Amino acid sequence: MRPVLDGPSSVQLTIGKIASLAHVSADTLRYYERERLIKPAAKSTGGYRLYERDALRRIRFIKQAQECGFNLAEIRSLLALRASNAACCRDVRHVALEKKLQLEAKIKAMKAMSGALTRLIRECSTDSGSLDDCPILTALERSNGVKRRSR
């Protein structure tokens, strides 16, 4: 028997089956549906969602885009670009480049935060000093212009 994945696009898969093939939960697929990212091709007579094989590609696309940092609204735009006859590769590259700029800015900010914490941790050399003498707490309060009060 040929695997389901090699079958024609009209092969219909239940939510459990397609979720298992895409390595996501059925709840995730229902969430994607609420977010207008995917739509079942049909419902069975019993009311179960049925998906065409192409939906699997779409789900994998969504997962991969999430891993690259795109939020669901951005993924919706990417899917629209993917389906648009007027769009071309450079449109997608533009979106990807903007996302990369945003990610790099976040990385930069987080590195700065991490560096600040490293400096504070270095300043704190005692294990059992009182909290009033804690250089980390003092430095954090100092940065807000608040002078630390004794307990």
Next chain:
Amino acid sequence: MKVELFYTPGCKKCADARDDLKAAAEQTIPGIIWRELNALDELNYAVELGVATLPALAIDGELVFSSLPTCRQLRRALTERRRGEHGR
């Protein structure tokens, strides 16, 4: 003074507006430096300036427009900056 236009390679919007913006900048500040930077090649610099959307335009290393300005907006921004420099 220096104007830097960050663009995505192949951006038609940037190409269409570039000549007019450059001419407006040169008319407003004779001798102004005009640079066009491919954001992909200048990623670190773009991040340093806070560029998050493209195209974007910086004046003297400061992000001033996070989308393409009109010629009028650019002229105004350059004039104000020059006034600020003279006022120092």
